[in-house]
Amino acid sequence: MCMYSCEQGDDGEAGVLTPFHFVHLGGFAARGAALTMVEATSVLPNGRLSPNDSGLWNDRQAQALRPIFDFIRMQGSIPAIQLGHGGRKTSTLAPWLDTSTIQPHLKSHVATNGDAGGWTDNVMAPSAVSYNDETFPHPREMSENDIGELKQAFKAAVERADEAGAEVIEFHCAHGYLVRPPSPP
Numbered sequence: 081m082c083m084y085s086c087e088q089g090d091d092g093e094a095g096v097l098t099p100f101h102f103v104h105l106g107g108f109a110a111r112g113a114a115l116t117m118v119e120a121t122s123v124l125p126n127g128r129l130s131p132n133d134s135g136l137w138n139d140r141q142a143q144a145l146r147p148i149f150d151f152i153r154m155q156g157s158i159p160a161i162q163l164g165h166g167g168r169k170t171s172t173l174a175p176w177l178d179t180s181t182i183q184p185h186l187k188s189h190v191a192t193n194g195d196a197g198g199w200t201d202n203v204m205a206p207s208a209v210s211y212n213d214e215t216f217p218h219p220r221e222m223s224e225n226d227i228g229e230l231k232q233a234f235k236a237a238v239e240r241a242d243e244a245g246a247e248v249i250e251f252h253c254a255h256g257y258l259v260r261p262p263s264p265p
Contacts, residue, residue: 082119084132084174088197095128095135097144105148109157116152118161120252123233127165131197132174136163137233142240149245161241164252165230168205168219171198190217211256230258
């Protein structure tokens with residue numbers, strides 16, 4: 081489950097797990113969970129559901145994972161992570177900031193560029209079709225370059241997760257998120 085508790089900031093600083101995650105995930109491992117899974121973690125900055133979500137597109141993010149994975153393993157649990165890209169469902173606010181139920185006409189759960197830290201100008205999907213025109217940002221259709229970048233980002237995130245100590249890597253492809261295209265035979 082997304083905890084919406086990662087560091088925010090420039091792309092190089094956003095998506096970093098915090099001491100909250102160490103306590104949160106470590107608590108599951110310490111109480112006997114056989115496998116402890118880090119929340120859906122984006123392979124690109126624009127793949128996060130919100131500016132507060134986990135990422136693994138740079139080494140600082142991987143460095144923040146290592147002590148968490150080490151602690152999970154010390155508790156006898158298997159460290160795991162979900163990797164994905166939210167596609168057309170990205171650039172939204174954390175649920176407790178969502179006021180769309182009060183003012184639905186304002187698209188108030190969308191994390192806009194600027195103050196909310198969003199990237200509505202860089203939401204991408206397989207086609208330029210919105211998940212919901214009234215409440216989600218309008219995505220741009222992915223180019224061949226975008227697809228190539230996504231494939232490379234998945235590969236790099238898998239390598240970072242492995243180096244940080246993940247023993248299980250799950251591709252999060254539910255909810256209409258982008259999937260990593262299979263490599264040709």
